[in-house]
Amino acid sequence: MNNWHRITRGSEHDPVATMSKHTSRSTILFNANVLTLDGRDAVATAVLIENGRIKRVLSEYEDLRRGYQAIDLDGATVLPGFIDPHAHPLALGAALRAVDCSPMVVKSIAQIVGQIAEAAADSRESSADWIRARGYDELLLAERRHPNAVDLDRAAPGRMVRLSHGSGHGEVLSSAALDAVGIHKDSTPPPGATIERDPNTGEPTGVLFEMGGWLSDRMPRPSGDVLNDYAETASTAFIAAGVTSVTDAGRDNTVDRMHLYSAMIAEGRFLPRPTVMLSPDGVYPNLESGPGVRVGATKIAITFSSGEMHPDFETLVEIISVAHGAGHQVAVHAVEIEAVVMAAEAFSAVGNRSQIADRRHRIEHASDCPPAIAKMIASAGLSVVTQPAFIYERGDRYVSALKSSAGGSDLTHLYATKSLLDAGTTVAGSSDAPFGPTAPLTGIQAAVTRRSLSGERIGPEQTISIREALRLYGPIAAWIDLQEADVGSIEPGKRADFVVLEREPGEVESTDISGIRVLATLVDGEPVFGSLPGL
Structure with a gap:
């Protein structure tokens, strides 16, 4: 696979810019290991694309005539573009911008406090802004408990902090955040939700369950x-x-x-x-x-x-x-x-x-x-x-x-x-x-x-x-x-949405599948990620 090369956006070899000149006519991806995932699980070696759709799936490099843009994939594996039928894209974007408190990063509440304290010290943020953190798992913390408002107040005194559980079904608020959204001793949770309370005082501890949407409605848009x-x-x-x-x-x-x-x-x-x-x-x-x-x-x-x-x-x-x-x-x-x-x-x-x-x-x-x-x-x-x-x-x-x-x-x-x-x-x-x-x-x-x-x-x-x-x-x-x-499959008439992998998942150790490199992702036959050879 040594003839793969990196293509930078904006250059003369930008794959989106380059291929878009040709996909309106015809493009052929050849010398590939094409796993069609059709009803027969057929394997092919080439795909012909016209106007963003699959025109033909070929078992050999054939029907290549003048005017076709030919892309040699050098044996790379082509699959239908992956489909994710259940995700939360905007929440993902927000999470990737939030303070990371996932088990891969933090092992204790003390480390959560440190992560949030570091974010609170960021001079680019206003003290009136909310601090968003996410990803904690109480069972994988040294203390084996949920953080609470006291912990968050120690991390960022007086600041509004929202720490989301890794499952998405729990939240922890600082004292200032509890006040901002109107949660207090006499608050009643919405149906199906829970406000955790101190067993001695009845005051909210800051730990909430199934209240994510309720909170978002009360936070700045x-x-x-x-x-x-x-x-x-x-x-x-x-x-x-x-x-x-x-x-x-x-x-x-x-x-x-x-x-x-x-x-x-x-x-x-x-x-x-x-x-x-x-x-x-x-x-x-x-x-x-x-x-x-x-x-x-x-x-x-x-x-x-x-x-x-x-x-x-x-x-x-x-x-x-x-x-x-x-x-x-x-x-x-x-x-x-x-x-x-x-x-x-x-x-x-x-x-x-x-x-x-x-x-x-x-x-x-x-x-x-x-x-x-x-x-x-x-x-x-x-x-x-x-x-x-x-x-x-x-x-x-x-x-x-x-x-x-x-x-x-x-x-x-x-x-x-x-x-x-x-x-x-x-x-x-x-x-x-x-x-x-x-x-x-x-x-x-x-x-x-x-x-x-x-x-x-x-x-x-x-x-x-x-x-x-x-x-x-x-x-x-x-x-x-x-x-x-x-x-969903590579068949004539369907959209030319593909993922190009460096290795075939079935040809590596099963524990190495997640490490297979995505070389390129194509939507309507045009690369939107990665690099392609032969351009």
Whole structure:
């Protein structure tokens, strides 16, 4: 692979500038290892692109005539651009700009305090600005507890600080932040949420659960420039990982989010193809309301942090029924066994198996899923969008939690891809970024190995083959996202969205898959990341 060379933007060899002169006519990528992921899992050696779409998939270097732009890939592996059907792009952009308090960086509350104190000392920030930090995991901290307002006050006295849990389901506020959003001793949490209180005084400790959206509504809205920065930051992360289509799975999304993405696409700030899930409380837009943006599923979240399900079963059935009756796909966030069972039963109350399957209704996460529950999901006609990479990134946390508790979940049932597939459920992989690793290759590795960061195997019975894992982020993700006619496999007529890898995932050690280098990412046949040879 020694003839690969780096191409810099703005130079005469800028791949976007150079290829765009040719893709409007014809471009051929040849001398490649093309894993089409079509229905036959065919392998080819070349792809012919015309006007941003795949014209032909070739088994040999043929039909090359004058006027074609020929790109020799020197044996590199070409896959359909990865599809991430469940992520939070703008939250990812914000997270990448926040103070990093993830387990890879901090091992104790004292180190969290140090990280935030360093940010507070930054002279470029106004003392009136909020300090955002994220990524902590109480079970992987030396103190094995959540930080609280006292800790954050020590880090940044008098400052408004918001520290988000790595799962996205918990927050810690400083005293000034609690005052700013109006949380005090007599405050009542919103339905399904929890305000942790000191058992002796009843005062809020600063630790909150399932209140992220509530907090965001009470904090200053990011400016247009800040949102643009978040979008560009997230876009860069996705395309660097080979992701060419991504679904914003925010539970509170409205049509305004679609308009935001449309503007960012028009300005070239967001390069993956976006799909936007929408809140059931908002107005469902027509297909023309967001140029360049697809309307996604109606998103419903079942929360269980307060010991009670929210929404309750009857309300959940009603919300699903309204969306189903209007012809919309429904995606229900369900993590715990109780929530997964409730979701499956609610869908069954709305329609029979074929009616549910025809709409491609889906459960997001199904994190704890024994075989009996997997069969229940399949019987209901539901699909599942899971996060295999959580086994890699959070696996050591799960082991720690199991060892410190009496009983607890069987780790074999966590993100149980094999059980779901064996039950006949359609399963796609996703990142849930920023709450999980952005790179699909990390999820693919985790699905194949079931190994955590430390190398511990977690539920090895749930391992799947490399081809099954690749399909989770290709044709299956496209099907679940209702866009299989356009993307997800390399076939004539589909969009020329590709990821070019230095090595084939099936030809390296399974524990090395996540380290495979993404050489280039193409959208509509044009490189948006990396470098290409032969130019």
